[in-house]
Structure formats: C-alpha cells, structure tokens
Amino acid sequence: MNFDEFESKLRSQPRREIPPGWRREILSSLRVESSAPIAWWRQLLWPHPAAWASIAAAWIAIFALNFAGDRETTSPQIASKPSPDVRLAYEERQRLWAELLLDVSPETRERPGIDRPRSHARPAEVAV
C-alpha cells in the first residue's frame, strides 16, 4: 500500500476510543436478550433445529396417516346398508323374540289356582 506523506499524516491521527462502559452495557444486553423465551427455544433446539423440525414433521405425518386409516376402516361400515342376508337373519331373530314373548303372555300362562305339588311349582314370571 503506497501512501504519500499527506495520507500517512492522516493515517497517524488516532481515532477516538470507544467509551469503555459500552462493553459491559452492550454485552449484558445481549445476555438479557438471549434469556428471553424465544432465545430459550433457540437454545433448546440448538445446535440441530432442522433435525428437530424433521422429527416434528415425521410425527405429524404419522398422526395424519393414522387418522386417515381410522376413517377409511370405519366410514364404509357406517355408510353402507346391511346385506339382505343380515337383514333376513335380523328379521328372523325379531320374529323368534316375538314368539317367545307371546309364549309367556297372560293367555298362555298357567292359571294360579291349579293344584300341583310344590316341588313342581315354576316361577310365575319369565325373566327375559
């Protein structure tokens, strides 16, 4: 670097010193800043924030797939009508229940006045 005499004279003029109190002031303000909640999060995730973000994304994907899978397996059952076989079986069962209930209706029950040995006594009511 070639400076002439005048430039060298300028270069030799000492610049004003930085106020000594600034060091503590500036650096301590940074410490306060870094202890704030956001900085705390940064500190927690440091030094691999991308890795943490990837893990979070993977969990979200797993939950999303899980939720979608549940919907696929349950919704067709809710939406579809019962097959004719199932309906027939259901109607048959209803009919059997109706007959069974009719069997224990007041007309078909044994009258209470008939003598019979106590050992043959049957409960008057049928628990259904």
Place this chain on the structure above:
Amino acid sequence: MPAEFDLEQLYDEHAQALYAFALEITRNEADSKDVLQNIFAKLAREPKTLRHVRNVRAYLLRLAHNGAIDLMRRRSTRDKYNDELSHEVEQVFEAANTADDEGFRIALSNALADLPPDQRAVVHLRLWEGLKFEEIADLLKTSLNTAASRYRYGIDKLRQRLRPLYDEIK
C-alpha cells in the same frame, strides 16, 4: 450463550474499528452505539452468521456501514436539524497534546464530515482500516473503479482544505 463464537472476544477484537467507522458515517455517538448494539444483537440472534465468513472484520464493517446508512435515513428529520448545527459535529479523533495537532485533528474531522458519505466511507476504510480497493469495493458493494475514484476525490478535497494547516505543522 448459543453462539459458535465468543461475543466478548469479537467485541474486543472489532468493536473499536466498528465504533470508529460508525462514528465516521453517523457523526453521532448515540447512533454509533445503536449501530454497534444492533450488530452484536444480530450476531447473538443468528450465531450461524459468521460460519462462512472469511474476513470477519470486513463483514462486520459492512454491517456497520449498512446499519449506519439505515439509521441516517430513518432519522433524516433529526439530521436535517443537525445540519443547521453542522459546526458542532462530533469529533472523531482523540484529543491531542499540542495546540497545533489539536487544530489539525479538528480541521481534519470537520473536513471529513463535509465529504459525501460515500467518499468518507472509502477514505476511512482505506486510511484507518488499511483495506485494499478490492476489499472496499466488495464491502460497499460497488466497483473497484468507483471505490478508487471516490478515494481519490475525497483525498483531493481533504488535501485542498487542509493544505495550509498541514504545511504549517509539517
């Protein structure tokens, strides 16, 4: 502190240069402090900032330059008011022991203050930071020729203005 570097060490190594440069541009001590504070706050916030930086000093000086220019733009109203008080510009040199030296430093400080900010920045970086024109051009995002010519214009103005004093104390 979540940093890949020691902020205190960075401060000790570069704060003086950053302060001098910021003071040269802003001509205001409070503004220079803001510039410095913003730079170190950025470094504390973004510890990766310096990861791929080869010349830390040059990078920090660029931050100081950008910060100082932004600050001056934002405070243009106040600066207009300060222009009226331009004779009371902040001195950028240490006080001298002799009256002649003191007079020269004050004259130099005022002459620098009267240079356009672009020329002032180049003159400062060349003389007091000892940067090459390539480095200055890179730092100020300008061409090599522009940096060199700004320096030449700036030095010529200073020479013209300070010649009587300089000849006297030489």
